[in-house]
Amino acid sequence: MKTMNLPCVILGSLSGIAREIADQLVRKGTPLVLVARSAEELEIQASDLKIRYGITVETIAADASELDRMSSLPEECARKLKGGNIGCVILCWGVMYPQGEAEKNTQLLKQTFDINLTSSALVLQAFANKMSHAGGGTIVGISSVAGDRGRGSNYLYGASKAGLSALLDGMRHRYHGTGVRVITVKPGMVNTPMTKGIVNPSSPLCASPIKVAADIVRAIETRSVQIYTPEYWRLIMAVIRNIPEQLFLKSRL
Amino acid sequence: MIPGIRTSLSCWGRFHPAECRLIEPESRMKLAALFCDHAASGVIARGMGRSYGDSSVSGEGTVIGQTYLNRFLSFDPQHGIIHCEAGVTLEDIIKVSLPHGWFLPTTPGTKYVSVGGAIAADVHGKNHHVDGSFGNWVKGVTLILADGSIMECSPSKNPDVFWATVGGMGLTGFIRDARIQLRRVESSYYSVRYHRCRNLEAVLSMLASTEQQYRYSVGWIDCLSRGSGLGRSVLMLANNTGARALTSSLRSDPFRVRASARLPSVPFDFPDWVLNPFSVNLFNQAYYFKQRDREEIVPYDSFFYPLDGISSWNRIYGKRGFIQYQALFPDKTAQTGLRKILETVSSHGAASFLAVIKRCGEANLAPLSYIHRGYTLALDIPNLGAQLMPLIKSLDEILLEHQGRLYLAKDSMMDAKTFAAMYPRREEFLNIKKQIDPECFFISDQARRVGLCF
Numbered sequence: 001m002k003t004m005n006l007p008c009v010i011l012g013s014l015s016g017i018a019r020e021i022a023d024q025l026v027r028k029g030t031p032l033v034l035v036a037r038s039a040e041e042l043e044i045q046a047s048d049l050k051i052r053y054g055i056t057v058e059t060i061a062a063d064a065s066e067l068d069r070m071s072s073l074p075e076e077c078a079r080k081l082k083g084g085n086i087g088c089v090i091l092c093w094g095v096m097y098p099q100g101e102a103e104k105n106t107q108l109l110k111q112t113f114d115i116n117l118t119s120s121a122l123v124l125q126a127f128a129n130k131m132s133h134a135g136g137g138t139i140v141g142i143s144s145v146a147g148d149r150g151r152g153s154n155y156l157y158g159a160s161k162a163g164l165s166a167l168l169d170g171m172r173h174r175y176h177g178t179g180v181r182v183i184t185v186k187p188g189m190v191n192t193p194m195t196k197g198i199v200n201p202s203s204p205l206c207a208s209p210i211k212v213a214a215d216i217v218r219a220i221e222t223r224s225v226q227i228y229t230p231e232y233w234r235l236i237m238a239v240i241r242n243i244p245e246q247l248f249l250k251s252r253l
Numbered sequence: 254m255i256p257g258i259r260t261s262l263s264c265w266g267r268f269h270p271a272e273c274r275l276i277e278p279e280s281r282m283k284l285a286a287l288f289c290d291h292a293a294s295g296v297i298a299r300g301m302g303r304s305y306g307d308s309s310v311s312g313e314g315t316v317i318g319q320t321y322l323n324r325f326l327s328f329d330p331q332h333g334i335i336h337c338e339a340g341v342t343l344e345d346i347i348k349v350s351l352p353h354g355w356f357l358p359t360t361p362g363t364k365y366v367s368v369g370g371a372i373a374a375d376v377h378g379k380n381h382h383v384d385g386s387f388g389n390w391v392k393g394v395t396l397i398l399a400d401g402s403i404m405e406c407s408p409s410k411n412p413d414v415f416w417a418t419v420g421g422m423g424l425t426g427f428i429r430d431a432r433i434q435l436r437r438v439e440s441s442y443y444s445v446r447y448h449r450c451r452n453l454e455a456v457l458s459m460l461a462s463t464e465q466q467y468r469y470s471v472g473w474i475d476c477l478s479r480g481s482g483l484g485r486s487v488l489m490l491a492n493n494t495g496a497r498a499l500t501s502s503l504r505s506d507p508f509r510v511r512a513s514a515r516l517p518s519v520p521f522d523f524p525d526w527v528l529n530p531f532s533v534n535l536f537n538q539a540y541y542f543k544q545r546d547r548e549e550i551v552p553y554d555s556f557f558y559p560l561d562g563i564s565s566w567n568r569i570y571g572k573r574g575f576i577q578y579q580a581l582f583p584d585k586t587a588q589t590g591l592r593k594i595l596e597t598v599s600s601h602g603a604a605s606f607l608a609v610i611k612r613c614g615e616a617n618l619a620p621l622s623y624i625h626r627g628y629t630l631a632l633d634i635p636n637l638g639a640q641l642m643p644l645i646k647s648l649d650e651i652l653l654e655h656q657g658r659l660y661l662a663k664d665s666m667m668d669a670k671t672f673a674a675m676y677p678r679r680e681e682f683l684n685i686k687k688q689i690d691p692e693c694f695f696i697s698d699q700a701r702r703v704g705l706c707f
Contacts, residue, residue, distance in 0.1 A: 014280065016321075041280050044338075048324035051349055193279040193321065197258050 006087025007031040009077050011123060012064065014041050016192025017142065018092035020213035022049065022057075028217075032057040033077045033086075036093075037064070064093045064115045070122035074130040088138040088220060089127045091120055094161075096194050102156045109156055116160035121167055128171055128180060136179030138220055141168045145188045145228065148237045151253045172225060183219050184226040187212050188233035205232075262316060265567055266305040267574035268636060268665050271312035271698055275299075279321035284429070287317065288401030297697040298423045300340060300367025304374060305577040306665030307698035308422055314696065317427060319367055325349065326430060333435035334392060339369025339428040346433070347553075351510050355435035356493075356553070358390035362609075364558050369428040374662035375420035375622045378557070379469040379491075382614040386624055388419030389617050390434045396426035399694035403429070412618075417685040420622035422661055424695045424705055425686060440507040442494040443469065443556040446548045449541070453484025453592055457628060460488070460612040468492050469556075472610040475537040476632065477599055484595055486610060487544045494550050503550075511554045522572045533605070560607075570635050577663035578645070579631040580652055581613065587628040590655035594630060594648060601644045605632040620678035620685075621705075623660045631663065642666070661699065669704030683707060 008025055010018050013034035022032060026049050036042050039061035046057050058080040062069055077086055095115045102108045124139055131137030146154050147161030165184055172182035190212050191201040199206055207230050215229035228234040240253065257276040263269055278284040287293055295314020302309055310316060319340030326336040330353040335346060343357055344364040350356065359378040366376065372394060377386040384390075393407035396418060404426070406415035418425045446467070450456040456472050463470060472486040496507050503509075560566050567575070582590040591610075598605060609631045616625035637644065645666050652658065658675035659667055673679055683705070686693075693706050700706050 016279070019321075038280060038282065041282075044281075044324050044326065047326055051325035051328045052345075193277065196277065201258075 005030070006085055007033060007077075007081050008088040008090065009033045009035060009074075009086055009127075011035045011073075011089065011091045012093025013045060013059075014038065015092045015094070016194060016209045017187070017190060017212050017216070018090070019045070020209045021090060021092065021216055023052075024213055024217050026053045026055050026057065029055070030087075031055075031081070033060060033080050034058070035060045035062050035073065035077070037061065064119040064123075065111070067114065067119055067122060070119050071126040073123050074126045078130070085134055086127070086131065086137060088140065089124070089131075090140040090142070090216070090220075091124060092142050093119075094142065094144075094194065096154075096157045096198065098198055099152075099154050099156060112156050113160050113163075116157070117163040117167075120164055124167065124171065128175060128182075131180045132175055132178050136181075138181045138183065139168075139171065140183045140185060140216065140220060142185045142187065142216075143168065145186045145233050145237050148186070149241050151240075153253060181225075183224060185216055185219065186226070186228045186233065186237075188228070188230065188236070205236075257315065262299070262302070262310045263574075264302050264304050264306055264309060266576050266665055267567060267570075267572075268305070268576055269307040269310065269698060271307065271310045273311055273314060273316045275316050275318055277318035277320045281429075284317075284322065284397070284427075285401060287315075288397065288399070294694070295696050296427075296694055297700075298339070298369060298373075298427050300370035301342060301365050303363060303366045303370065304662040306663065307702070308374070308662060309370075309697060311697050319369060322429070323367070330355070333437060334432055335435060336430065336432045337368060338430045339367060339372075341368050342366065343368070343371065346435075348510055350435050351438075351441055351553075352508050354437060354439075354508055356438045356441070358434060358436045359384050359387055360557055362558065363561055365561060368431055368433065369423070372419055372428055372431060373421060373423045374660075375617070375619055375624075376662065377611075377613070377624050379471045379489075379611060381624055382464045382470070382612040383468050384436075385614060385617055386420075386622060388416075388619055388622060391415075391419065392432040392434055394418060394431040395429045397429050398426045399690040399692065404689075408618075413685050414689060416617075416619045417621070417682055419617070419619040420661075421619070421682065421686075422621070422697065422700065422705065424697070424700055425689060426695065438493045438508075439495045440493065440499055440503070441509050441511075441553050442499060442503060442507075442550050443491045443553060444494045444498065444548065444550050445489050445491040445556060446546075447544055448488045448490065448546050449544055450484075450486045450488055452482055453588065453595070456484055456486045456488065456610060457588060457591075460610070460628070463490055464612055464614075466490070470612055473540070474595075474608045474610050474630070475541055476595060476605040476608045477534045477537055479596075479599060483592065485541065487541065489556075491556060499550070509552070511552055522568050570633070573636040573638070575633055575635045576641070576645075576665040577631060578634055578648060579629060579660040579663045580648070580657050581624060581627055581629040581660070582652075582655055582657045583625065583627040586655035586657070590651060590657055591628065591630055593651045593655075594632075597644070597647055597651065598632060598634070601637075601640065603634050603637060603640075603644055605634060607631075607633045620682040621661070621676060623658065623662075629660075631660075661703070664699065664703070667703055669702070672703035672705075679705070 014036040042059040097108045143165040144161040146158035147165045168184040189199045189206040219227045257274040295311045297311045299309035322338045323340030333355040361376045371387045375388040396404045467490040469491040472488045474486040
């Protein structure tokens with residue numbers, strides 16, 4: 001509960017899920033620092049939140065592909081907060097290209113790992129260092145069910161998310177007992193701009209970003225360490241992980 | 254090429270599904286890129302999809318969804334001016350403005366419409382006879398033209414394009430954002446007088462004689478009553494409730510925004526036989542006799558948006574879908590015209606579950622704006638299959654004989670000849686469109702059907 005009164009940093013605040021998280025946190029009165037690529041869009045997002053809920057948020061325009069800048073982002077956030085403690089950081093940025101395109105286009109393949117894994121490791125480690133120094137904080141990473149088992153239909157994205165999941169698991173282990181809490185979030189299919197044209201929004205398994213954001217906010221408020229959202233993906237992925245390899249190879253997942 | 258998804262889209266009446274490429278840009282940059290995309294053609298914007306026919310679908314074309322372009326840009330609580338992107342809904346505006354004592358200048362019977370759609374259809378409400386339509390309250394719009402350039406327009410700046418955009422069904426350009434003048438209110442409640450009228454003559458004279466006295470008026474009309482009771486109605490006449498007239502419990506929070514009281518949604522398509530002349534007649538009898546002449550103070554939601562509580566109410570018409578027929582007659586022909594429409598509908602056994610009659614005031618400057626002085630009658634007609642077309646044709650003929658016209662936001666079946674006869678300023682509109690959109694980049698299935706293209 002306490003986390004919600006301290007400022008929260010949202011990395012990639014313009015993503016479909018992050019927009020909803022920002023909305024829901026602002027309504028709870030959580031001070032926010034929004035980080036995203038486009039200064040123009042950030043300004044619109046800030047004015048929208050101000051008008052809807054009467055709360056002013058801080059913004060920082062930064063691109064996840066500026067890898068050199070990642071380790072200094074926690075300091076930039078702290079400066080925006082006039083040196084105040086950061087209660088929580090939520091990593092929401094990520095890219096997903098159709099598997100077929102990423103196989104042929106090395107730029108897209110490289111970007112998948114740069115954004116989803118390298119920049120995430122750089123920025124989250126920097127936040128972890130700062131938070132453990134300050135004596136506490138919550139780190140939330142949005143990974144994916146796609147990281148639970150490499151599948152032919154989406155393994156490049158899946159591999160980058162598997163790396164992110166391992167990073168978050170290890171971080172949780174490393175900082176256990178220091179006051180730094182790490183939460184792994186594994187959404188299934190979600191109807192967002194990122195998944196447009198890849199995920200079928202009318203599938204009964206496809207969730208709304210509002211639902212996923214609510215699950216994430218609840219995970220921060222409770223003692224969760226790893227969530228699947230919607231929850232039924234825990235079961236689906238348990239089955240998929242346990243299909244024997246010989247049988248799995250014959251499937252089209 | 255910008256990724257889009259191929260999908261079948263239709264509007265609220267679920268009558269004309271079409272295969273479209275749907276794109277929902279989440280930023281200004283992505284939106285701008287659409288206009289440089291050579292694969293994009295036959296483009297139309299889509300807000301909440303609450304027009305009834307095919308205004309926001311474009312078969313084999315591109316539909317730009319406003320799902321993510323729904324952000325507030327500024328709000329001046331001193332003067333009640335709101336500036337927002339076109340995907341913002343009227344519900345969003347109420348939530349933001351009502352606590353400051355501001356309400357929509359005019360509103361249709363649902364709050365689930367976008368600002369862009371409200372401008373493009375130049376929607377009207379129960380106060381048209383006093384306040385005119387939505388376009389009268391637009392201070393300015395930012396329009397993205399077919400070539401990707403941005404044009405600011407308002408009643409004083411590029412007024413031709415501004416007024417063509419008001420009521421222009423999205424065919425002049427993409428409405429990116431707009432500034433709206435809101436109305437000061439004293440509370441979020443309305444003092445409603447319920448008055449039963451025994452036939453059409455009584456309805457029309459009551460609506461006309463009370464138009465100075467009540468800002469809001471609307472009549473629920475029983476389409477199945479015949480003979481001397483033809484057109485019998487329950488009128489609702491209302492004004493915003495002054496703070497002093499509120500009971501003390503309401504007065505403590507006079508601008509309360511109601512969390513949408515959600516009744517259960519309609520969970521499945523009703524079988525086609527559920528709504529038939531017999532069941533509708535039963536309902537109408539019960540409703541008419543249940544009403545007494547009385548006065549009540551009611552929250553804005555139940556006065557303006559009685560159907561919003563039931564989500565997907567369009568499913569009561571079943572899979573076949575339904576159409577809305579909204580007819581407008583000038584004062585001098587209203588009585589005979591409305592009488593003939595009601596007689597024709599009931600003689601076809603086309604039970605209309607929801608029928609609404611309203612008083613209309615002066616027209617605005619927009620060449621395609623629907624409303625001018627007179628009376629308008631809106632009917633739901635279930636898709637009767639083969640019988641539907643002849644019924645609609647005969648209704649259209651009655652309208653044409655009596656200098657009446659149809660509302661584009663509700664139209665599903667009008668042909669180009671009928672449209673041209675009903676909208677004499679069509680050429681004027683097309684001339685403006687030719688100047689800013691010479692290749693007809695913006696087009697919808699409706700525009701193709703009624704001839705709002707070249």
